[in-house]
Amino acid sequence: MIVFCIVSAKGGAGVSASDAVTTHTSAALPQPLDERTRDRVLSSVLEHAPVSAAELGVRLGFTPAAVRRHLDALSLDGLIEIKRGRGQGGGAGRPARRYVVSQRGQSAIGEDYLAIARAALTRLGETVGAAGIEDFARERFADMEERYRPIVDAAGPELEARADALAQALSADGFVGSTRTVGSPVRRPPTREVPRSTMLGVQLCQGHCPIQGLAAEFPTFCEQETAVFARLLGVDVRRLSTLASGGHVCTTHIPLGRPTAAPADPLSQDSATLSAPATLSTHQQGRP
Structure with missing residues (x-):
């Protein structure tokens, strides 16, 4: 059973996904800007998981291509992973690709102790x-x-x-x-x-x-x-x-x-x- 929970965007002290997260850089954007954008994608996955790329694009105002580029980079870093499940309509067809923060991603957010x-x-x-x-x-x-x-x-x-x-x-x-x-x-x-x-x-x-x-x-x-x-x-x-x-x-x-x-x-x-x-x-x- 996959339990789909929508997690509140309210975070506590020391929980921002931008803390202590190492990401890939992109030639298309300056490094600081690209890292901040990728941290926003990771934070949104944390807050709204399991979430699709299309839903992330709507929430963040990104194009599908931009969202997938960041999701691919986060996947390569091992910070997120894919959970396959039925689409919102619940009908037959190809399982929807939805993203969640991985165990490594969770560990990267404030667990140095x-x-x-x-x-x-x-x-x-x-x-x-x-x-x-x-x-x-x-x-x-x-x-x-x-x-x-x-x-x-x-x-x-x-x-x-x-x-x-x-x-x-x-x-x-x-x-x-x-x-x-x-x-x-x-x-x-x-x-x-x-x-x-x-x-x-x-x-x-x-x-x-x-x-x-x-x-x-x-x-x-x-x-x-x-x-x-x-x-x-x-x-x-x-x-x-x-x-x-x-x-x-x-x-x-x-x-x-x-x-x-x-x-x-x-x-x-x-x-x-x-x-x-x-x-x-x-x-x-x-x-x-």
């Missing part, structure tokens, strides 16, 4: 065991939960609004968050027996992960983050894909039409509650 952090966590695991790494990840995301809770609670009780507020908070921290509603609502008014929809939900997408390299080696970071989302939103959430597991975006499914739990003060919960991970969809975890 990775080698030191990985070595430190490896030594921590050798010293105190896997439980020490899990405790470290839990403490890290406890800080995120504390900072995000006032933002999410201020959005009110509606789950869609809370998810949008969570996406904005993630973007401010460099995760390039966005939401989109998926599924079909039921036609008749919902009742206790017949919920608003059996499939309606919100997909919370993260186009960039500042700790992707660490999460790939230490999955507890993804598990603790998912648990925080569930507690902030008050419903069971399921992680459909992660950048750390090879997906082109992190996608968390938030079911609608279910009663949400009353917002809780995390400081009043005991440590066992805080450490309980959200339910993960094991048959879909990490699929792109």
